[in-house]
Amino acid sequence: MAHEQMQAPDNTAVRTALWRAMHLQVDPPPHVIEDEIGLQLAAPGDDWRARPDMDPQATSGFRAAIVARARFIDDLIAEQTDRGVTQYVILGAGLDTFAQRKPELASRLRIFEVDQPGTQAWKRHRLVELGYRIPDWLHLVPVDFEASEDWLKKLATAGFDASRPAVIVSTGVTMYLTKDATAATLRQIAGLAPGSTLAMTFLLPTELLDDADRPGLQTSRRGAQASGTPFISFYTPLEVLALAREAGFEDARHVSGALLAERYFADRTDGLRPSSGEDLLLATT
Numbered sequence: 001m002a003h004e005q006m007q008a009p010d011n012t013a014v015r016t017a018l019w020r021a022m023h024l025q026v027d028p029p030p031h032v033i034e035d036e037i038g039l040q041l042a043a044p045g046d047d048w049r050a051r052p053d054m055d056p057q058a059t060s061g062f063r064a065a066i067v068a069r070a071r072f073i074d075d076l077i078a079e080q081t082d083r084g085v086t087q088y089v090i091l092g093a094g095l096d097t098f099a100q101r102k103p104e105l106a107s108r109l110r111i112f113e114v115d116q117p118g119t120q121a122w123k124r125h126r127l128v129e130l131g132y133r134i135p136d137w138l139h140l141v142p143v144d145f146e147a148s149e150d151w152l153k154k155l156a157t158a159g160f161d162a163s164r165p166a167v168i169v170s171t172g173v174t175m176y177l178t179k180d181a182t183a184a185t186l187r188q189i190a191g192l193a194p195g196s197t198l199a200m201t202f203l204l205p206t207e208l209l210d211d212a213d214r215p216g217l218q219t220s221r222r223g224a225q226a227s228g229t230p231f232i233s234f235y236t237p238l239e240v241l242a243l244a245r246e247a248g249f250e251d252a253r254h255v256s257g258a259l260l261a262e263r264y265f266a267d268r269t270d271g272l273r274p275s276s277g278e279d280l281l282l283a284t285t
């Protein structure tokens, strides 16, 4: 593991981190989430705010959707920790900064961040460079989901206890993976200890988007393709629920982006509102 080559993270992971930071910089309070550590990790250079994908107006819906899902996960982890769950697995963690932002809560957990080997090596290096300790409860586990690697085995080697419940989170990942890879991951998670919870985002097919959000999705689709990380998988809510049930989950619920918008944005007076296009699966074993 120590010999893994460092590789700057995917554009996709940097973009979501920058949107989280931008929320603090351009949107008035109250902030749905406060996260500038991803920006520090990415260190994108002084002109990052001039990038077209950072246009404060044109991409405000995406920015809002990203902070909404991040806040939903923060709230879920707080709730699960109160229930006594002690293991938190972040699949496709990218520049996730929960461990650095919420050290008190995080240190009550064992956190396993899973991502591509090069990204993990880079993140470890950047965290140390910025003066963040990598505590013994935080494990960066290198895995390529498409390489038929047994990520559960790798988790176990890193100290994950499959006999105890866990909360597993995957945000912004399924659109880059084949449906077969995601179905296999779902089956593995469904086999975890009873009382485990999965929260996983998925992209909706264009026809299920609000009309106003369709051009935005087309633009981000083209951008993803051009950056070498094309969106390859879209799901209807019914399809994702069926996949979860087939995988063996006890319970599976669809959490719509609209519900998150209502929960976290209803009282805002600045017009900031998440775009439609990404929903969540919340499933329990």
Ligand SMILES: C[S@@+](CC[C@H](N)C(=O)[O-])C[C@H]1O[C@@H](n2cnc3c(N)ncnc32)[C@H](O)[C@@H]1O
Binding pocket: 009, 010, 012, 013, 016, 017, 091, 092, 093, 094, 095, 096, 114, 115, 116, 119, 143, 144, 145, 146, 147, 170, 171, 172, 173, 176
């Ligand atoms: C859009 S980012 C999401 C990062 C973070 N979860 C968030 O919400 O900001 C997608 C992440 O999935 C990871 N990823 C994509 N394909 C992967 C694969 N085949 N194996 C492991 N990780 C992968 C990327 O490296 C990247 O960090």
